[in-house]
Amino acid sequence: MKRVYVNEKWCLGCHLCEYYCAFAETGEKDIARALKTSKIKPRINIEEKDGVSFAVSCRHCTEPLCVKGCITGSLSVNNGVITIDTDRCVGCYTCILCCPFGAISPSETGAVQKCELCVKTLEGEPACVKGCPNNAIVFEERGVNL
Amino acid sequence: MKYVIIGNSAAAIGAVEGIRQADKQGEILIITNEPYHTYSRPLISYYFSKEKIKTSVKAGDLKLPHTENNSANTAFGGSPMKYRPADFYKDNNCELIHSTAVQIEPKKKKVMLADYSLVPYDRLLVATGSSPFTPPQFENLEKKHNFITLDDAIKLEKSITENSRVLIIGAGLIGLKCAEGILKRVASVTVADIAPRILPAVLEDESAKILQSHLEEKGIVFKLSTEVNNFDEYDIVVVAAGVRPNVELLRGIAEIGKGILINEKSETTAPDIYAAGDCTESLDVSSGEIKIMALLPNAYIQGEAAGVNMAGRDEPKVFDKAIPMNAVGFFGLHVITAGNYNGEVYTANTNKDYKKLFYSDNKLNGYILIGNIEKAGIYTSLIREKTPLDTIDFKLICEKPGLMAFTKEERLIKLEGVS
Numbered sequence: 001m002k003r004v005y006v007n008e009k010w011c012l013g014c015h016l017c018e019y020y021c022a023f024a025e026t027g028e029k030d031i032a033r034a035l036k037t038s039k040i041k042p043r044i045n046i047e048e049k050d051g052v053s054f055a056v057s058c059r060h061c062t063e064p065l066c067v068k069g070c071i072t073g074s075l076s077v078n079n080g081v082i083t084i085d086t087d088r089c090v091g092c093y094t095c096i097l098c099c100p101f102g103a104i105s106p107s108e109t110g111a112v113q114k115c116e117l118c119v120k121t122l123e124g125e126p127a128c129v130k131g132c133p134n135n136a137i138v139f140e141e142r143g144v145n146l
Numbered sequence: 147m148k149y150v151i152i153g154n155s156a157a158a159i160g161a162v163e164g165i166r167q168a169d170k171q172g173e174i175l176i177i178t179n180e181p182y183h184t185y186s187r188p189l190i191s192y193y194f195s196k197e198k199i200k201t202s203v204k205a206g207d208l209k210l211p212h213t214e215n216n217s218a219n220t221a222f223g224g225s226p227m228k229y230r231p232a233d234f235y236k237d238n239n240c241e242l243i244h245s246t247a248v249q250i251e252p253k254k255k256k257v258m259l260a261d262y263s264l265v266p267y268d269r270l271l272v273a274t275g276s277s278p279f280t281p282p283q284f285e286n287l288e289k290k291h292n293f294i295t296l297d298d299a300i301k302l303e304k305s306i307t308e309n310s311r312v313l314i315i316g317a318g319l320i321g322l323k324c325a326e327g328i329l330k331r332v333a334s335v336t337v338a339d340i341a342p343r344i345l346p347a348v349l350e351d352e353s354a355k356i357l358q359s360h361l362e363e364k365g366i367v368f369k370l371s372t373e374v375n376n377f378d379e380y381d382i383v384v385v386a387a388g389v390r391p392n393v394e395l396l397r398g399i400a401e402i403g404k405g406i407l408i409n410e411k412s413e414t415t416a417p418d419i420y421a422a423g424d425c426t427e428s429l430d431v432s433s434g435e436i437k438i439m440a441l442l443p444n445a446y447i448q449g450e451a452a453g454v455n456m457a458g459r460d461e462p463k464v465f466d467k468a469i470p471m472n473a474v475g476f477f478g479l480h481v482i483t484a485g486n487y488n489g490e491v492y493t494a495n496t497n498k499d500y501k502k503l504f505y506s507d508n509k510l511n512g513y514i515l516i517g518n519i520e521k522a523g524i525y526t527s528l529i530r531e532k533t534p535l536d537t538i539d540f541k542l543i544c545e546k547p548g549l550m551a552f553t554k555e556e557r558l559i560k561l562e563g564v565s
Contacts, residue, residue, distance in 0.1 A: 068450065090226075094443060095523075097482045104523075
């Protein structure tokens with residue numbers, strides 16, 4: 001299955017992936033208008049320190065501790081993509097307790113949020129991949145199972 | 147192959163999904179003594195506060211197909227309480243029996259049901275959960291309620307009025323979630339515990355005080371280090387004084403300590419009999435002790451391992467990383483904890499947030515986070531994987547959990563798909 005992989009050597013730390021991620025959720029046409037006044041809550045996050053930077057988003061593990069631990073059944077695997085049913089999530093944060101990558105976060109709605117590879121919003125490559133100016137985030141089949 | 151599963155909650159569902167990973171054909175029979183589609187037990191506290199949950203339950207959305215009317219039963223339907231979609235049993239080709247297993251005959255490989263009928267099995271899973279413990283002084287108390295099952299919640303909801311003065315015995319997770327759930331629906335909620343602090347099995351003194359203040363601000367009254375024996379000033383008493391694993395079916399058949407002893411493959415000591423979930427005890431890798439870790443994630447993962455191994459997959463499924471852990475929120479304040487609280491302590495408290503990490507012998511033993519719980523799972527993974535702390539930037543990760551604290555090689559594995 002194709003997943004998002006990051007190449008920290010090429011990451012500029014520009015945070016554009018975070019903006020494209022947040023934009024993809026809005027359903028708006030114009031990124032500036034969509035994001036101008038709001039503090040973004042992206043599903044991909046840049047970690048950076050001492051000149052090193054890289055993006056972290058859901059790994060879509062084949063043995064997903066978040067899905068196995070979910071107390072409501074709101075997290076599930078659909079064709080390899082781990083998705084969240086925000087209507088049913090009660091925001092207990094057991095998935096945040098379980099995820100070894102820190103890739104699930106609280107959201108303003110009360111439900112958790114996570115990368116769903118843009119399957120609900122876009123066709124083709126996820127927005128972070130399309131928007132990365134230096135190919136530091138790619139969408140590839142690497143056959144590795146986490 | 148004929149699989150029989152006693153129970154219909156997280157461990158049982160994990161087993162069904164585990165069996166079907168390895169065996170699409172074998173017969174699966176689930177014996178449940180509740181008349182419901184599999185539902186999320188921890189959600190019963192939301193029965194009081196989330197209108198959608200209550201109305202869907204009242205509409206019969208959770209009722210099993212062969213018990214009473216079932217008209218609302220579509221997909222997840224309107225029921226946020228369903229632990230799996232409405233078609234789960236059909237999709238996984240399982241049969242459900244609404245009955246109680248009363249006896250196991252291991253030599254004949256049969257389970258006897260309440261009507262004395264016998265159900266044969268090739269592989270059996272005992273996922274019987276736990277039952278509320280009732281201290282003797284509450285045995286005959288008429289206004290006594292429990293708070294474990296959906297029926298308990300339905301009964302309690304029918305009994306409360308806006309004038310009810312409610313006493314909850316036990317300041318554990320069940321008692322406090324019950325208190326949170328009903329607070330706005332009743333006149334007063336008092337929580338009593340013989341322990342000196344709330345969540346005695348989850349928090350230590352300092353963090354318990356922080357959470358207690360938060361709950362008191364919301365209106366909950368606490369009587370700690372107190373044994374209440376006079377109930378006259380209360381209309382309703384909810385006994386949440388802990389639970390006992392349901393082990394009786396395997397008494398004399400498999401080794402039982404406090405719970406049914408299982409190994410990392412979810413096998414009991416009896417051949418072809420597996421167990422998973424709240425009825426079991428197993429190894430806590432954070433402390434090296436055998437204990438009951440009655441948590442939904444452990445129940446599911448043990449159940450899944452049992453299922454795969456019952457189906458006899460060539461490569462057994464092993465769950466050897468169980469640790470105590472909890473994620474819970476009360477009125478918007480979130481608490482996440484894991485492991486044990488021994489060793490040296492790293493503390494970082496602000497007005498809003500509370501953090502304590504416990505470590506010794508180059509290992510993280512446990513942690514407590516209140517407020518800011520972001521990326522807590524990175525700490526959990528350090529405990530679970532017994533990551534040597536000298537292989538990561540421990541100072542950095544104490545301040546801020548993140549993958550930055552790991553070596554570049556480790557990040558290549560985690561983020562770039564290098565194996």
